[in-house]
């Protein structure tokens with residue numbers, strides 16, 4: 629049962645502290661690599677680099693092109709897809725090289741994460757330093773990491789279809805969501821190795837529901853943000869707080885069938901992201917207020933306040949990204965700081981875990 633936290637608690641009890649700390653540090657290191665990967669992924673998308681490598685070659689692709697002939701071969705492949713014909717026609721081999729590198733670095737970093745994780749896992753495993761109850765979860769993480777690579781390719785492949793110049797927004801959101809899930813599982817597992825469940829309930833009345841609400845809304849805002857990115861909805865309605873002079877933009881419910889408005893209608897997708905972000909900010913601020921009033925200084929209060937600060941920062945960055953019409957550096961920062969919000973949510977949720985039963 630990989631997700632049963634009691635298994636992990638039992639594992640924690642069995643693991644000597646120093647060993648648990650070492651394993652925890654390793655998982656946090658890998659989570660750090662995933663965080664960098666999310667930022668590189670944002671930059672890759674925003675520079676229009678993501679479709680520049682048309683092959684799925686997990687092993688051979690580890691080397692970049694080393695000869696002129698190899699560059700030419702990859703460029704010729706790229707010239708066959710609609711994105712080249714519709715957007716980049718005639719930009720030449722030099723233009724191709726410019727968009728190539730970020731996608732290559734993104735894939736290289738993915739391989740690096742895989743190698744670091746497999747290498748570290750084998751090291752801990754062979755030395756008998758993994759609590760038995762934790763092994764299924766660590767293997768699950770390995771499987772999910774491999775799946776993420778395949779999802780990445782599944783997403784890229786959608787960008788080669790006729791008349792498309794970008795990838796499917798649904799696949800983009802799945803890829804982004806899986807990155808958040810991987811990061812979340814790594815951090816949660818690491819935290820659980822470091823800190824067993826509390827003996828006494830650390831949460832004053834009302835705080836746990838408020839933090840759960842803020843965390844749930846933050847995840848919803850992130851997935852909605854993925855659709856903003858996926859359909860380039862940030863390049864319209866570049867005013868805040870109104871959208872073309874209205875709170876709810878015109879054409880909010882224009883598409884048929886109705887559910888399409890949630891994923892394909894620029895006005896609705898952007899409005900929903902704003903709304904969810906604002907609700908997250910309100911819930912996180914309320915949780916911070918409760919923590920400030922009802923808890924003494926310390927880890928639990930700090931975690932809840934930290935979540936609110938991260939959400940406030942991300943909110944401000946979102947508005948700045950929108951007003952500046954999505955420059956690459958701000959969009960990338962907004963994507964990276966989403967992971968900070970997730971970290972804040974995980975820390976706060978973990979600090980507020982209920983006491984072990986019995």
Ligand code: HEM
Nearest residue numbers: 850853854856857862905908943946947950959962963966
């Ligand atoms: C709780 C607060 C927020 C969270 C967790 C959040 C999260 C995200 C995420 C995960 C994405 C997709 C990845 C990316 O950046 O490309 C995104 C995109 C975006 N968000 Fe937010 N966001 C928040 C607040 C806001 C606010 C308040 C605005 C503006 C009013 C905003 C504007 C945007 C825009 C314009 C994009 C698309 C950027 C692009 O095309 O790269 N965000 N957001």
